[in-house]
Amino acid sequence: MAVFTEVSTKEARELLRRLQLGKLLTLRGIEGGIENTNYFLTSEEGEYVLTLFERLSAEQLPFYLHLMKHLAHAGIPVPDPQADKYGEILHRVAGKPAALATKLRGKSQLAPQAPHCAAVGSLLARMHLAARDYERQQPNLRALPWWNETVPVVLPHIGAEQAALLQSELAYQNHVAASSAYAALPRGPIHADLFRDNVMFEGEELTGCFDFYFAGVDSWLFDLAVCLNDWCVDLPTGRHDGARAAAMLAAYQAVRPLTAAERELLPAMLRAGALRFWISRLWDFYLPREASMLKPHDPTHFERVLRERVQHPIHL
Ligand SMILES: Nc1ncnc2c1ncn2[C@@H]1O[C@H](COP(=O)(O)OP(=O)(O)OP(=O)(O)O)[C@@H](O)[C@H]1O
Ligand SMILES: N[C@@H](CCO)C(=O)O
Incomplete structure (x- = not known):
């Protein structure tokens, strides 16, 4: 309640x-x-x-x-x-x-098909462009600096195999963040949490999205990666769904084509998107805040998604 x-x-x-x-x-x-x-x-x-x-x-x-x-x-x-x-x-x-x-019309589509993913891709690109002239500044508060702070806090609570993956992925993401391709990524205000439960549909018509309380300035590609990881994934295994991802990417690019740097870094940002939610879910799970009202989400889901993205990188 x-x-x-x-x-x-x-x-x-x-x-x-x-x-x-x-x-x-x-x-x-x-x-x-x-x-x-x-x-x-x-x-x-x-x-x-x-x-x-x-x-x-x-x-x-x-x-x-x-x-x-x-x-x-x-x-x-x-x-x-x-x-x-x-x-x-x-x-x-x-x-x-x-x-x-x-109030938005409609309800969440928790079992999305390709047309729903295309609608989300198009919305996301339009949202990125529309926010370009938004003047207020606030960084994504759940980005790399927060991951670097939070990983040492959760490490004592997890197994050796998980700890090794978390540390190696964090090192990799710090390396990516220092690259020239990363510096070239277009940035602006992003939603940063556009999961299935934050979008409304009536049939295949997307009627709106909400829950902007993780929004912040970050790369547009990171936002797209967060969406691909939630909308275009087989939930039980964390496996990438090629048909749904193709629909989302095509619809996004029909509004705003990806740059060369974005195409290069898509596999890395899909890993970053999985890492971000694995860390926050571990943090919510093992370090519940005092008087917390949060019912933690399952952290192992994003561990699976991350392993999938590392083992099977998705290139455009
Ligand atoms: N503008 C809106 N129009 C229609 N329904 C909304 C709107 N905002 C919120 N809701 C409904 O209220 C529910 C709770 O909202 P929301 O998900 O933002 O809750 P929360 O507690 O702020 O965040 P969390 O997603 O982290 O649980 C949503 O699932 C949705 O059904
Ligand atoms: N979308 C986040 C919860 C915060 O809204 C998650 O699934 O971990």
Whole structure:
């Protein structure tokens, strides 16, 4: 149940009054989601999702919320955070930082086929281009510096074989990051967590994506690698699915063709994408934060994906 903080109808009405969004019609807690408190809220003006941020700091939030607003204004189907008359989109509800964003239609497609992967590829490329003129800066907070900090913290908890793979892959990624091809990768704000459960579909029509709370400035190729590793993979084995990957890559490149450096580094970034989520899942699993509400995801999945990407590199 993802209502960690109760919101009263009085508080919801007060927020709607501040945002001039008409009278409250319904307010219903959303089950699912493990990071934040979420409610579906309907007013006379439309349907929204009210999010109370349980862990993210008020310093980090403006980057995510303004990025969503920027993308929504550029016509990318993402939740649009609603502003008060001063233009403020970060509010306070029940003592927590909060946002009220438009609700997306549809539901997650957890067994995607090639057309779904193509839709995600196209969306991702359009999102990258649309975010080029976004002015706020915040690095991807789950990138190489965080991996270098976190690997030594998880090493004492894992077996020798896993530790060897983790250390050798980290050394390899530090080496890649120092290369001239890496320096040539185009960069900008990326979603960085565009998994199956963060995209909505109605049939094969992609109706939007959400959960921008790992977004940050990083290479576009890393974002694409994260998507390929989740959407175009056989979940039980971690094996790459060629047909789905081809559909995603073709659709991405129909909007923005990859550069020579990106083509060269695709196999390395697929490994980086697997490593990033293996580390974060190990960290969540072995070092649960105090009073954590997280139900950790299975870390061994991304260990399998990483081994697959090392043993069977995917070249364009
Ligand atoms: N803008 C939106 N439109 C429609 N549904 C939404 C929207 N935002 C969130 N949801 C619904 O709320 C659920 C929980 O949201 P979300 O996944 O962002 O939760 P979380 O706790 O913030 O993060 P996590 O994905 O880490 O669990 C989603 O699965 C989705 O069904
Ligand atoms: N997508 C992440 C969870 C954070 O949203 C994972 O599967 O590990």
